[in-house]
Amino acid sequence: MGRRRFLQAGVGALGLAPLVATGTHAAWTRTPGAPFSNYGQPAASESGVIRWISANADVPGNGVSWTPLQDLVGTLTPAGLHFERHHNGVPRIDPALHTLTLHGRDARATRWTVAKLLRYPLVSRQLFIECGGNSNSGWLQEPPQAAVGWLHGLVSCSEWSGVPLSLLLEEAGVARRHGWLIAEGSDAFGLHMSLPLEKAFDDCFIGLYQNGERLRPENGYPMRLIVPGWEGVLHVKWLTRLEVADVPAMSRNETARYTELLPGGRARQFSFFMEAKSLITRPTLGDALAPGDYVDIAGIAWSGRGRIRRVEVSVDAGRSWQDAELQSPVLPLCFTRFRRPWRWDGRRAVLQSRATDATGYVQPAREALLAARGRWGYFHYNAVVSWAVDEDGFISHVYV
Amino acid sequence: MGRRRFLQAGVGALGLAPLVATGTHAAWTRTPGAPFSNYGQPAASESGVIRWISANADVPGNGVSWTPLQDLVGTLTPAGLHFERHHNGVPRIDPALHTLTLHGRDARATRWTVAKLLRYPLVSRQLFIECGGNSNSGWLQEPPQAAVGWLHGLVSCSEWSGVPLSLLLEEAGVARRHGWLIAEGSDAFGLHMSLPLEKAFDDCFIGLYQNGERLRPENGYPMRLIVPGWEGVLHVKWLTRLEVADVPAMSRNETARYTELLPGGRARQFSFFMEAKSLITRPTLGDALAPGDYVDIAGIAWSGRGRIRRVEVSVDAGRSWQDAELQSPVLPLCFTRFRRPWRWDGRRAVLQSRATDATGYVQPAREALLAARGRWGYFHYNAVVSWAVDEDGFISHVYV
Secondary structure: HHHHHHHHOOOOOOOOOOOOOOOOOOOOOOOEOOOOOOOOOOHHHHHHOOEEEEOOOOOOOOOEEEHHHHHOOOOOOHHHHHHHEEEEEOOOOOOOOOEEEEEEOOOOOOEEEEEHHOOOOEEEEEEEOOOOOOHHHHHHOOOOOOOHHHHHEEEEEEEEEEHHHHHHHHHOOOOOOOOOEEEEEEOOOOOOOEHHHHHHHHHHHEEEEEEEEEEEHHHHOOEEEEOOOOOOOOOOOOEEEEEEEEOOOOHHHHHHOOEOOOOOOOOOOOHHHHHHEEEEEEEEOOOOOOOOEEEEEEEEEOOOOEEEEEEEEEOEEOOOOOEEOOOOOOOOOOOOOEEEEEEOOOOOOEEEEEEEEEOOOEEEOHHHHHHHHHOOOOOOOOOOOOOOOOOOOOEEEOOO | HHHHHHHOOOOOOOOOOOOOOOOOOHHHOOOOEEEEEOOOOHHHOOOOOOOEEEEEEOOOEEEEEEHHHOOOOOOOOOOHOOOOOEEEEOOOOOOOOEEEEEEEOOOEEEEEEEHHHOOOOOOOEEEEOOOOOOOHHHHHHOOOOOOOOHHHOEEEEEEEEEEEEHHHHHHHOOOOOOOOEEEEOOOOOOOOEEEHHHHHHHEEEEEEEEEEOOOOOOHOOEEEEEEEOOHHOOOOOOOOEEEEEOOOOOHHHHHOOOOOOOOOOOEEEEOOOOOOEEEEEEEEOEEEEEOEEEEEEEEEEEEOOEEEEEEEOOOOOOOOOEEEEEOOOOOOOEEEEEEEEEOOOOOOEEEEEEEEOOOOOOOHHHHHHHHOOOOOOOOOOOOOEEEOOOOOOEEEEOOO
16 A cells, blocks of 8 residues: 555656667766776765764763664665774784683683684674663753654674673583673773673673674774673773672763663663664655655664564654554564654654564653653663654654 | 573673773763764764775776675665666666656556656565575686675665555556566666566565655665565666566577576576575684684675575585574565674584575575576575585685
8 A cells, every 4th residue: 555655656767768778878887987996985076974972081082982873774784884982992812812711700811812713603683772871861851853864873783693692601610600701801891890790691792793894993803792682881992801700890871871760760770672662764864755745654663572573653743643564573682663654744743763672662752751761861772763744845853 | 591601701891890980981082072964974984894896997977886794784784775776877867857758558658757656655574675686696616715795795774665566557547567678777788678468567666765754876876666675676676667578578688698598408588586595704714713702603694685584504505404583673685684693612613504484485506406406607696605614714605
């Protein structure tokens, strides 16, 4: 039905018939093109498709860069556009000197070189990684007017390949399943993060490859911890040490950060899971519609709890919802694309998407999230995002 | 079982216990690292992971470049390492001037700009593309000694996103399902390729995005035809014209090339489908084993007919076979990774893999393929590949 209506709207054809189809060869066909290359790069005319950098001027290499979600289509993020979060820049690590050490309570201290780990059995999984601080401009009083990637682009999706952590834990003789594992990164900041040992045994792995090739430096070369579905900060980059412990490290990023006061005086800590979320990536801020235009309302959804079961789209600010089509295959803990065809009738509209995951959890409205999390919220913002189309067809970010 | 045996072999641990795990921070942790980047690049120490170029010195931009399969892990190929086949170089196309025209028998001539197509409904699929000439060194009398990527790397796998061709055909009023569609590329060579209209309606699409971002120039920017599971030459790059016709174009690449004399005087033409194939990518030429080493025999398999159902591995030149483990998800027309743990006992071994696809088709032995295809074979070589491990642990390419 969507297809038929799209065709009836005739959005594509210029209506010229008959065209003279031959005899008009473009200038670039008249001379041989550029030679082969050892490693390809994007087209020069796509040079605007970049990560947007928000760096802290006071601390070298502290900040983030955002994936330009508004320019991307599909479920994967090219490695060169994967979001970054660094605390003190990107270390230039010599893979011949880098090692991974596992030690601690009830563990036989063991050290691996990179070359050694590369010979281990390797698993591959397509997984999103989302920074716990992604989308936190949603806590602002007024909706910021920025591209979807500059608001929500601290999330990316890649195929990661590496060595199951359970294999290393077993090799080091770790028999216990309860307790904590503390991971340390080998950069100037020395990030320490703690995760339950149970998760480490379950599905974590030492990421060595991203989208087929070895990790890029800004994504942890030569190795990072992969913690499927959990917040980005746990995916410790430049991983060099893993310590089995009875208690978590209680480091800066699990106390002064990533801990939030809730209404009523309780606090959230170790919230770990990235809950279900969806975003319309087109049409969105920067796009303009003309009355009668047929467009696909399309975007991405993901959940740290498992597969996306359903995405609904509203064009009337959430008063009514229709199911969007999900692009198969729908993989767990991976971006899922959705689309719903829509014809703009020229009147004000508010576009929203709402994800439901395999556990039945439904992405909350902004008001509900703010009520539950209160004035001190900052991390794990996953509320429904709203884009208003005004009478002139211009699109802006709104709260409803 | 594989895991337990791997651990018993203790390939990983250096056996140092207890290690002093702290207090030895690497040099690169002592100063802030490099700043953020708008578009990331591989690590400097991975600069050897490149496409290997085999260009024809007599014709500018004529030749191929090979994906370094021996260096990659996972099911996806980074766009920068996707194999290339150009006839006359890579055109630098201005996307504001490029158009796609559809015309011909029973078609209302229609033209689309790139901007227009980008607003159409988009589908995404993870698909391999393999050159029909891939692996054709297999026809040589003696097995060439080269890395697996330099012999078999005219195959890559990406997530492609674009507009269903059926949508454009319907918009142009094409009601017929029988006949041909002739595709033309906008480069200095002007490739013309014909495919059955039925396939065009079935699952072809106009590829606009590769691995999330817009196509790279060498992969057809701003658009290429995607013909799932069929030979690479049909995936016309820099696509500019589609013509509905009663008969194929009978162009150079479907007559003088891609047509082969068979034993008995018959000929193959329009062979289209890339049949099931598998390759061990490690251990392979360039790797060396020590007696007692435990390794994962691992690699990739794919079929142009559908899903890979089974991959078997032999370490005795095909006298006996064991099932390999397939990495899920197993997607149709996509690379599937396989692995089987193996302990080298120090004696000569010959490693092989053999794929079976969903149709029941089994990848043939080299001898069987040569018998069926004869002395004039050149394209569509998909025989079992063999790697011999000699008594010193060195690995070479062999025919058995």
